[in-house]
Amino acid sequence: MSGNLFDGLPEGALEAERINTLCARPGVRIERIVSTGQSSPPGFWYDxxxxxxxxxxxxxxxxxxxxxxxxxxxxxxxxxxxxxxRRHRVDGTDTDVASVWLAVHLNPPD
Known part of the structure; x- marks a missing residue:
């Protein structure tokens, strides 16, 4: 399996973040997240x-x-x-350039 983290980026704004799982194995999940101006809803915290x-x-x-x-x-x-x-949220992302995140979740639940 292989790819490029910058392939398929949107030309303009997306309605919602795009999350692609690149690899998932017991104990780890790797994702590419593409944001185009998105933020967490008011009052929402990831936990x-x-x-x-x-x-x-x-x-x-x-x-x-x-x-x-x-x-x-x-x-x-x-x-x-x-x-x-640890409670966190995204207050905002770039509206002019796609914000590309690489996220590695360690010991995710099954």
Missing amino acids: QPDDEWVTLLSGSAALRFADEDSPRVLKPGDWILIAAH
Whole structure:
């Protein structure tokens, strides 16, 4: 199995983020996420049962954690490890350039 993380990027805005599972094995799931201006709904927080390592490959994004006062602004090359059950949300993504994320979920539930 092989591919290119930048193949098939949208020319314009998507209605919703596009999530593609690239590989899934016991204990790990790797996803490509493409955002074009999306953000988490007001009041919504992710609370995932697994650790998630994520890096931003293109575009920009603002990632907010419930236990922090201000969002973290991410640019290409930035990565972060989000611990299981650490509440977080996406405050916004680039509207001019597709924001391509690579997410690795560690020990995801079956």
